[in-house]
Amino acid sequence: MTEREKMxxxxxxxxxxxxxxxxxxxxxxxTRAYNATTEDDEAAREVLLREMLGxxxxxxxxxxPFLCDYGANIFxxxxxxxxxxxxxxxxxxxxxxxxxxxxxxxxxxxxxxxxDPALRTSGPELAAPIRIGNRVWIGGGAxxxxxxxxxxxxxxxxxxxxxxxxPAGVVAVGNPCHVxxxxxxxxxxxxx
Numbered sequence: 001m002t003e004r005e006k007m008x009x010x011x012x013x014x015x016x017x018x019x020x021x022x023x024x025x026x027x028x029x030x031t032r033a034y035n036a037t038t039e040d041d042e043a044a045r046e047v048l049l050r051e052m053l054g055x056x057x058x059x060x061x062x063x064x065p066f067l068c069d070y071g072a073n074i075f076x077x078x079x080x081x082x083x084x085x086x087x088x089x090x091x092x093x094x095x096x097x098x099x100x101x102x103x104x105x106x107x108x109x110x111x112x113x114x115x116d117p118a119l120r121t122s123g124p125e126l127a128a129p130i131r132i133g134n135r136v137w138i139g140g141g142a143x144x145x146x147x148x149x150x151x152x153x154x155x156x157x158x159x160x161x162x163x164x165x166x167p168a169g170v171v172a173v174g175n176p177c178h179v180x181x182x183x184x185x186x187x188x189x190x191x192x
Contacts, residue, residue, distance in 0.1 A: 007091050008073070012114070012124035015091075027052065027071045035064040049076075057098065062086070069111070082106070083140070091127035092146070100132055103140030103158060112146045133168060142177075153183060 151168030
């Protein structure tokens with residue numbers, strides 16, 4: 001297996017591999033170009049997003065600045081909105097459902113390192129995919145850790161650190177992020 005194949009399969013891999021280094025450099029060039037666009041360059045932004053990301057649905061909007069490791073491992077559903085300052089370390093796949101909204105400075109990390117100090121210092125890394133369901137809202141400054149799944153219709157509170165998967169239809173907050181309450185299914189908005 002190549003180092004890229006190992007990375008995407010969740011196995012130990014070497015990020016210093018020339019193919020992976022080239023992929024990150026390409027992503028840096030593309031994000032730099034994207035971040036240099038103005039609010040009037042919507043057509044250019046769409047072209048750059050489609051070149052950078054693995055999949056882009058309809059009406060996807062990403063506020064600059066935006067940063068990612070590879071871009072090719074990000075799969076955006078329809079009507080995704082990403083606010084200012086998002087960082088996505090997409091060493092594994094990051095899937096966004098439809099109608100997802102991210103607040104400013106959300107960080108999504110698929111990359112992680114071995115816990116064993118000898119193995120960690122010898123260089124190999126790991127990655128685990130992240131999946132965000134449909135109609136999810138992630139509050140500003142939230143951090144999603146490797147391997148988590150956010151269920152459909154859920155809300156992640158601002159500043160939360162999501163270390164474990166969150167079920168569908170809940171409000172979850174905190175560090176570590178935990179379910180605060182279920183959302184009503186009758187369409188009535190709950191009070192804070």
